[in-house]
Amino acid sequence: MAVTVYIPTPFRRLTGNRIYVEGQGGTVAELLDNLGQVYPALKDMVYDQQQEIPAHINIYVNKQEINALQGKQTPLKEGDEVAVIPALAGGSTAFTPEQVVRYSRHIIMPQVGSTGQRKLMDAKVLIVGAGGLGSPAGLYLAMAGVGTIGFVDFDTVDLSNLQRQVLHHTKDVGRPKIESARDTIAAYNPDVKVIGHNEPLTSDNAMEIIPQYDIVLNGADNFATRYLVNDACYFAGKPLVDGSIFTFDGQLTVFIPGKGCYRCLYPAPPPPGLVPNCAEAGVLGVLPGVVGCIQAIEAIKLILDLGDSLNGRLLLFDALAMEFRQVKLRRDPDCPLCGDNPTVTELIDYEEFCGSPFAMAQHA
Amino acid sequence: MYKIEKRYVDEMVAHAVAEKPNECCGILAGVDGRIAKLYRTTNIEASPYRYNVHPKELLQILDEIDDNEWQFSGIYHSHTFSEAYPSPTDVSLAFWPEALYFLVSLADSHNPVVRAFHIVDGKVTEEQLQVSE
Numbered sequence: 001m002a003v004t005v006y007i008p009t010p011f012r013r014l015t016g017n018r019i020y021v022e023g024q025g026g027t028v029a030e031l032l033d034n035l036g037q038v039y040p041a042l043k044d045m046v047y048d049q050q051q052e053i054p055a056h057i058n059i060y061v062n063k064q065e066i067n068a069l070q071g072k073q074t075p076l077k078e079g080d081e082v083a084v085i086p087a088l089a090g091g092s093t094a095f096t097p098e099q100v101v102r103y104s105r106h107i108i109m110p111q112v113g114s115t116g117q118r119k120l121m122d123a124k125v126l127i128v129g130a131g132g133l134g135s136p137a138g139l140y141l142a143m144a145g146v147g148t149i150g151f152v153d154f155d156t157v158d159l160s161n162l163q164r165q166v167l168h169h170t171k172d173v174g175r176p177k178i179e180s181a182r183d184t185i186a187a188y189n190p191d192v193k194v195i196g197h198n199e200p201l202t203s204d205n206a207m208e209i210i211p212q213y214d215i216v217l218n219g220a221d222n223f224a225t226r227y228l229v230n231d232a233c234y235f236a237g238k239p240l241v242d243g244s245i246f247t248f249d250g251q252l253t254v255f256i257p258g259k260g261c262y263r264c265l266y267p268a269p270p271p272p273g274l275v276p277n278c279a280e281a282g283v284l285g286v287l288p289g290v291v292g293c294i295q296a297i298e299a300i301k302l303i304l305d306l307g308d309s310l311n312g313r314l315l316l317f318d319a320l321a322m323e324f325r326q327v328k329l330r331r332d333p334d335c336p337l338c339g340d341n342p343t344v345t346e347l348i349d350y351e352e353f354c355g356s357p358f359a360m361a362q363h364a
Numbered sequence: 365m366y367k368i369e370k371r372y373v374d375e376m377v378a379h380a381v382a383e384k385p386n387e388c389c390g391i392l393a394g395v396d397g398r399i400a401k402l403y404r405t406t407n408i409e410a411s412p413y414r415y416n417v418h419p420k421e422l423l424q425i426l427d428e429i430d431d432n433e434w435q436f437s438g439i440y441h442s443h444t445f446s447e448a449y450p451s452p453t454d455v456s457l458a459f460w461p462e463a464l465y466f467l468v469s470l471a472d473s474h475n476p477v478v479r480a481f482h483i484v485d486g487k488v489t490e491e492q493l494q495v496s497e
Contacts, residue, residue: 008426009436010460019430056457058419065419086459088405088422091387091414092443092451 001026001076005035006083014041023082028059029072031082046084056087099191103145116304117145121191123303124148126213128201128229130177131155132278132288133219133243133295135167140296141217142185142192146303149185150195150213153177164285201225203347206232215302217241217295219288221277223269224350230255230262231347234337239302239311243295246275248284250291250317253329254298254310257338264332264339265314272355287319366464366480367494372399377476379404380442380468387442389415391422392466393429394437401434407441414453415441438480440466447471448479450488458483464491 005023007015015021021039025031032053036043048054059066060083066074076082095103095114106112106120123146127134130153138149155177157168172180178196185194197209201220210216210232218240220226226244233240233255240255242262255261294315301307316325336343372392379388391403403425406418417439429436439460443451448469450458458465461484469477480491 009462056459058422060419060423063420063423083423083426085419085422085426087419087457088389088391088417088439088460089409089415090441090451090454090457091409091411092446092453096385096412096445 001078001080003031003076003078003080003082005031006081006085008083008085010086011042011045011084014045015039025076027072027076028061028066028074028082031076032072042084045086056089058085058087059083060085099145102189102191106144111306112304119303120145120300121147123215124150124213125299125303126150126152126210126216127219128152128216128225129219129221130165130167130181131161131219131221132164132245132283133292134217135165135181136289136292137217137219137243137296137299138167138181138185139188140293141299142189142194144296144300145189145191146300147191148193148195148213150197150209151178151181152197152199152201152209153181154198154200160279164283164288166289201228203228203349206347207236210236210238213238215239215241215299217299218243219292219295222354223275224354226262227269227353228347228350231337231344233257234261235347241295241298241302241310243291245278245283245287245291247281248287248319250287250319252291252294252298252310252315252317253313254302256309256311258331259311260329260331261335261338263337263344264335265329267332267336269354284319287317290317290319365494366491367397367496368399370495370497372402373478373493373495375402376440376442376466376468376478379440380444380470380476383407383442384470385412385444386410387412387415387444388468389417389439389441391417391425391436392438392440392464393425393432393434395432395434399437400432412444436460436463438464438466440468442468442470444470448477450481450483455483455486455488461485 003023005021007019023031024034032046046057061074062081103117106117107114125141125146127138130151141149157172157175157177157180159173161168167181167184176198178198182194182196185192206228216233216238218229234257237257243252298310301309312329314327314329333340387407389407390405392399393401405421407415408418409416448467465481465483467479480493482489
């Protein structure tokens with residue numbers, strides 16, 4: 001396909017000062033390859049080191065931006081008009097005077113600094129469950145300045161939640177948890193954008209919700225959701241900070257796609273009814289505070305690329321013995337999800353997989 | 365020395381104030397060494413510390429500039445809390461070396477400041493502005 005490519009002033013020095021050049025290709029990607037052969041300097045502008053089109057390059061086909069079409073795979077036909085235009089973009093790296101003060105204890109640490117604080121402010125974290133674990137994790141991430149926090153939760157606040165779920169207050173009983181979470185976070189830090197997904201996480205919506213975020217923090221209270229989040233994070237390539245609690249005990253780890261997953265640790269769920277949930281067995285109210293806060297720390301370490309992640313380790317907390325222990329985790333080559341010969345290649349029916357359709361509505 | 369009519373300076377400041385606390389952005393088209401038209405554009409980032417001219421508007425404006433045989437003379441944006449000087453982000457994303465980059469600072473809300481810079485290959489050089497009525 002021969003197409004006409006419009007070259008704006010900043011790129012004309014790369015194309016011998018031509019405003020329009022001819023190019024060949026059946027898709028935008030093929031056209032860019034073709035142009036790159038004729039004008040090598042142009043290729044360096046339109047592809048980054050990963051051979052992707054950088055965010056600051058806008059490409060249009062017949063005046064339509066390709067991100068609204070099919071991206072690099074947008075098909076081209078004879079006579080189409082393509083434009084390759086660098087974005088007009090920038091921005092101050094300065095903080096508002098209030099942010100300088102609010103985040104001063106972070107900014108003075110060399111491991112965070114203003115660059116790290118900006119990373120936190122640009123980060124998007126999804127928290128599954130605005131309950132026992134999601135409450136302290138969400139609060140501390142919000143106070144740390146994490147710019148976007150999403151919650152998936154379809155529950156309403158129950159009086160029995162208030163023994164531990166610090167996102168919710170007595171006046172919130174009966175309200176949707178995501179609304180109460182939004183209000184609490186806004187009162188602590190109005191900088192944070194809270195996105196509420198007021199629906200159960202399912203195989204139908206998980207791949208729409210999870211890819212919108214950088215990191216997922218699991219505070220689910222049931223096995224079906226836990227396997228679903230694990231599989232969806234693996235498919236979406238998102239790190240998963242996993243935590244769980246039971247009476248006086250907590251478990252924590254970080255799953256990085258390709259370096260082990262929940263199925264490597266627990267290939268199959270327990271038989272339905274064998275493991276009671278928090279509503280049945282009870283839970284020490286402070287316990288999710290400990291575990292959720294560690295999850296928040298691990299999420300921040302991932303965002304800032306600091307320290308040693310819990311990836312590859314399972315941290316076990318025993319509140320009665322007051323002991324932390326660790327066991328090593330490895331990717332299982334026979335894992336049905338992330339092993340060498342995977343059999344789980346798309347999201348499945350997790351309630352059927354776990355065999356307990358209804359015990360799942362209650363929250364940790 | 366770059367000559368600019370006061371009404372364009374005032375318009376850039378008015379746009380910055382209107383978008384505050386978010387950054388505003390816009391484009392200046394030129395002809396025969398003076399400004400032909402000032403375009404207010406949409407900042408798709410809608411952020412106090414980022415700007416990005418809406419790609420669709422950018423293309424339309426470039427078309428109009430070419431159709432009228434104007435030049436793409438300048439880009440302006442505001443810094444609502446910091447000085448009127450290109451930030452490291454501004455410099456790293458300055459892909460229009462032929463254009464003059466105008467910065468509007470609202471750091472002192474009573475005294476907005478407008479300055480202009482050439483940003484070429486990562487080097488920032490200030491261009492003095494001569495404001496006429």
